[in-house]
Amino acid sequence: MQSATMDPAEEPPSMLWGLDPIFSAFARLYVRDILQMTESTQVPVDDGTGVINCLCWKNDLFKEEGGPTKSGEKHSDVAHGSFNLVAELEKLRQAQQRRCRLEIGELLRVRGPVKTSRQQREIMASTYYRVNDPVMSVQIAWMMDVPQLYRQCYDKPFQLQPDATGDSAISSLSKATNLIKDFFKEKSVTRFRPYDVQDLLQPLISSQPQTTPADQKPVAGPSACQQLRQLLKEVLQILQDEGTVYRRVKSQDEVYHVTAHDKDLLIAVKDIIHEDSKRDKYAEKGCHILHILSAVRQRHSLNVSKTALELVLKSLECNSDIVSTSDNHYTVF
16 A cells, blocks of 8 residues: 555565565555555555545346246235245345435445546445434444554555565565566566576576585585575576466476466457356356356467466456456456
8 A cells, every 4th residue: 555645665576575465365455545656666556524425336136126926926826834946036136226226325335446437536346335313333343443554454564574684675586587587577578588687686596605604614505506596496487476477388388477468368368358258157247257267278278377367357458458347357448
């Protein structure tokens, strides 16, 4: 989270954001602070007492007005005490309709990411529902909890803990991962082999101190070449776990594709959503991420991970090629 008064130079590197426990959590913020937040200067991310728009995608089921269906009328003569599945489903549908009808002045709970669209900030609600609070107990509890969260979490600057040696706050592995990512970004790398990036990590190996206690004899350790290969291996594993890179085909010729720059993968995901969202099964809510992942693995590569797909979906949504209709569901405009 970055306040409006923070110097951009003080912003932590994007590689380290995941170390902040608040980064992956939904923050309970005042609307004023959401509107005054500044965006990151490193990557195009829209971080999220006033008024802010909330964009909610409503299910077609909620739009239906209704009295009892013909099926319900046919089963109205069922003997007293028996279970009528059609009637129960109709009651459930009507209950859903009542919960989604909102009036001015009602209290809502809204959760979702902050995005900038139509040149203004909005909350794209992944979850929203009406809160029954006749004695204002929910609002009072919120007003007591949020100031505590600000004091204990949100207002405290993010600080890295020093490592065991105290020489640096960032480990060699983190530095190496950052170097590789910066190389991908600067050179717009689409694919590479390990030996293409190995030399980038050489300064990290040569700069590591080689010291032993005075009362111990020097012990033979791995050579600089072995350390370099091991460091590169660990970095590539981290990048794969994050979804930053993936191997389209696993073979002796180790070729890695950079997920964000792989146009074939982006086109494949977009085409799958465009085609399948037209089917009756997905017309209402869109395609679930697991369905998209399965289709991508069938059409493009078995080695595409869920984390890599999430990066692709985020990129497509930022470019307005697709839209998330609800949690983990996507469709086209």
